[in-house]
Amino acid sequence: MDRLKKIIICSMLPALCFIPTAFAVTNKALDRTILPIQLPERPVYNELDARNVKAPEPVEIGAPEGAPNIVIVLIDDLGFGATSTFGGPIPTPTLDELAENGLRYNNFHTTALCSPTRAALKAGRNHHTVNMGFITEMATSFPGATGQIPNTTAPLAETLRLNGYSTAAFGKWHETAAWEASMAGPFDRWPHHQGFDKFYGFIGGETNQWAPYIYDGVTPVELPQDPNYHFMNDMTVQASTWVKFQHALDPKKPFFIYFAPGATHAPHHVPQDWIDKWKGKFSKGWDVIREETLSRQIEQGIVPKGTPLAEKPEAIKDWASLSKDEQRLFERQAEVFAAYVDYTDHHVGELLNAIEETGKLDNTLVFYIAGDNGTSGEGGENGMFNEYTYFNGVHEKVEDMLKLIDKWGGPETYPHMAAGWSVSFNSPFGWMKQVASDPGGTRNGMVVHWPKGIKAKNEIRSQFGHVIDIAPTILEASGLPEPKVVNSTPQIPMEGTSLAYSFDDQGAQERHTTQYFEISGNRAIYHKGWYARTIHRAPWEAKPRHKLGEDNWELYKIDEDFSLVNDLASKEPKKLEQMKALFMAEAKKYHVLPIDDRLFERMDGASVGRPNLMEGRSSISLSDGMSGMLEGVFINVKNRSKAITAELEIPETGANGTVIVQGGRFGGWSLYVKNGVPAYTYNFLGLQSTTISAKEKLPAGTAKVRYEFDYDGGGQGKGGLGKLFVNGKQVASGRIDHTQAGIFSADETADVGIDLGTAVVPSIGAERASDFSGYVKNVTVEVR
Incomplete structure (x- = not known):
């Protein structure tokens, strides 16, 4: 049966724009009053024949004359010292070309972290103001961290859409609360209700690039049967087609494209021919690569002369101290990551080529942001063939990963690299993603390109900038004022500062003078060249280093100490106390308090007050065609006993395929029928697979298949005894030694009658191959 017949498709969303309350805001620069689309009062006519009456002029709300098109390119998990544009070892010709004809920002x-940056970027407000204190999957009930963007902080896309722009988002979203990411909705925080006319991409934090679970709007997309399929190429084709189509239909209408690849977030998935280009390029190791990067950065003027490398974290070993096997594995990891960066930059270039073909590139304001945070150190000491081992507390061994070295980056791996490379690719800084108190976590290279609007070319801008500055910059460049009311809702004023003042004035006085940083207890404050911070925890540390009130704070004159190597805390104790007090004032103002330094504890939603679609339920009953349920909306079967009862209709020809499944190749479970014989398989992180199977085929007609799992208890991730029953009779049993404690997948789903994405059971397959040839009348999953 065709997969599209098997999936319950979400209906198309209603019109995005509620009938808006009129609001008028005068843009003094253009002497222009802006009204969201609103029809005038209907005139009353007495004439009988319309041919005797002149038709009124059509009402159309357009963007200001000459307003630029807007493109925001946001790369994922890419640090300051990775790209050639900012002195890194990985050539990025598209970014280079934009920089040569635009501006490099080296203090942006x-x-x-992912969700906080994305939500702040689109809103022009701090991440706690938009309730995104952490990623959506680890939201809490504390103000500032609920994971639900409020209506009082309407995103940039909605403002542009209401004022004459076509709007489209492609790639990673990661701003919808995890419990809202299903056909049950609500859809308020899906892209279509956040101002985008078009969305093509994935909703969560990452996806398998070879087999993604993607949406076109709110409709799941069936993957093509193409062995060379890769999502990066797919989303680029979609974006390029959209901009050309938009231009063909309405060439005068400006567009806004948010282009956010899943790259270079794990999994590092890249076509083999791109990987081959990088063989041998990282044999010097992360320490030498880091030193060479700094040398180029100084030569290019990216960092001041005399800047030293910040000290590495103690957990990062010197390359020279590693074994030959470690060096061989880690070198391969870096080759794949570099290929991923290369591949991604190429596709950004393809999109820009498509815009150039329309003749609109000169009046397109491009923000190419090389990272939503620093390069990720979540790969830990050795890296991982399967990133989900990190979220399940499983440590992978070098000798095991070496067995997969030739497949690294391909469909049989879901890889991440050792944290030593994250420090190297964040050069000259010392830390990485998640560490909001170090530039290695927060300093990202940005290039701005707008030939028609910026006279300066190939120059560096060093004024302090933050992701919340992008939205006000775009409004100023577009000639649009900041709205006070959107869709009847009064708005919290934007908290960012437009960077337009710096476009043609290299020496302009800095305007964004104060900014707090906080993620999971790592916190800092910037104020007029001073910087105070505390390193509360590393990404690989299960527990914080100190209690929140006992953290060791450091003080730097960051405008004179680019890489933070000269701690002035002991010399300037009064200044440090002033900065700490300023942090607390900003934290109170922007809903950062209370500081929540929990990390993996947040995965248990009940303990942090996170809403749960399955709240108070111990079972869920489903039937054939109910598919595409992400982990955040499915009943939690981890760390407990469960029972699965399926009522099946078996055809005369026998049955084959998936009855119910959760997860995929890199972790999950499946109840299925293979060549007529029922079975259950538990796939532990792609490391160990256990199958409990009957011996006899199911007869034609109605059959009840039940699987019971008695959990050992005594902690998380334990094993247990599995039993399989057919029509009330036990037909098989077996022991499952390990279960996944934290998560099965960020993008693999729970499905009835099919296994979408990758296969939990290779012999059954995935997508159409796994289609159940009978009928799943009902399947109930119970937990206790």
């Missing part, structure tokens, strides 16, 4: 900052 993000929040140090």
Whole structure:
């Protein structure tokens, strides 16, 4: 049966724009009053024949004359010292070309984590103001961290859409609360209700680039049967087609494209021919690569002369101290990552080529942001063939990963690299993603390109900037004022500062003078060249280093100490106390308090007050065609006993395929029928697979298949005894030694009658191959 017949498709969303309350804001620069689309009062006519009456002029709300097109390119998990544009070892010709005809910003900052940066970027407000204190999957009930963007902080896309722009988002979203990411909705925080006319991409934090679970709007997309399929190429084709189509239909209408690849976030998935280009390029190791990067950065003027490398974390070993096997594995990891950066930059270039073909590139304001945070150190000491081992507390061994070295980056791996490379690719800084108190987590290279609007070319801008500055910059460049009311909702004023003042004035006085940083207890404050911070925890540390009130704070004159190597805390104790007090004032103002330094504890939603679609339920009953349920909306079967009862209709020809499944190749479970014989398989992180199977085929007609799992208890991730029953009779049993404690997958789903994405059971397959040839009348999953 065709997969599209098997999936319950979400209906198309209603019109995005509620009938808006009129609001008028005068843009003095253009002497222009802006009204969201609103029809005038209907005139009353007495004439009988319309041919005797002149038709009124059509009402159309357009963008200001000459307003630029807007493109925001946001790369994922890419640090300051990775790209050639900012002195790194990885050539990025598209970014280079934009920089040569535009501006490099070497003092631009993000929040140090995915969801917070993305939400802050689009809103022009701090990440706690938009309730995104952490990633959506680890939201809490504390103000500032609920994971639900409020209506009082309407995103940039909605403002542009209401004022005459076509808007489209492609790639990673990661701003919808995890419990809202299903056909049950609500859809308020899906892209279509956040101002985008078009969305093509994935909703969560990462996806398998070879087999993604993607949406076109709110409709799941069936993957093509193409062995060379890769999502990076797919989303680029979609974006390029959209901009050309938009231009063909309405060439005068400006567009806004948010182009956010899943790259270079794990998994590092890249076509083999791109990987081959990088063989041998990282044999010097992360320490030498880091030193060479700094040398180029100084030569290019990216960092001041005399800047030293910040000290590495103690957990990062010197390359020279590693074994030959470690060096061989880690070198391969870096080759794949570099290929991923290369591949991604190429596709950004393809999109820009498509815009150039329309003749609109000169009046397109491009922000190419090389990272939503620093390069990720979540790969830990050795890296991982399967990133989900990190979220399940499983440590992978070098000798095991070496067995997969030739497959690294391909469909049989879901890889991440050792944290030593994250420090190297964040040069000259010392830390990485998640560490909001270090530039290695928050300093990202940005290039701005707008030939028609910026006279300066190939120059560096060093004024302090933050991701919340992008939205006000775009409004100023577009000639649009900041709205006070959007869709009847009064708005919290934007907290960012437009960077337009710096476009043609290299020496302009800095305007964004104060900024706090905080992620999971790592916190800092910037104020007029001073910087105070505390390193509360590393990404690989299960527990914080100190209690929140006992953290060791450091003080730097960051405008004179680019890489933070000269701690002035002991010399300037009064200044440090002033900065700490300023942090607390900003934290109170922007809803950062209370500081929540929990990390993996947040994965248990009940303990942190996170809403749960399955709240108070111990079972869920489903039937054939109910598919595409992400982990955040499915009943939690981890760390407990469970029972699965399926009522099946078996055809005369026998049955084959998936009954119910959760997860995929890199972790999950499946109840299925293979050549007529029912079975259950538990796939532990792609490391160990256990199958409990009957011996006899199911007869034609109605059959009840039940699987029971008795959990050992005594902690998380334990094993247990599995039993399989057919029509009330036990037909098989077996022991499962290990279960996944934290997560099965960020993008693999729970499905009835099919296994979408990758296969939990290779012999059954995935997508159409796994389609159940009978009928799943009902399947109930119970937990206790």
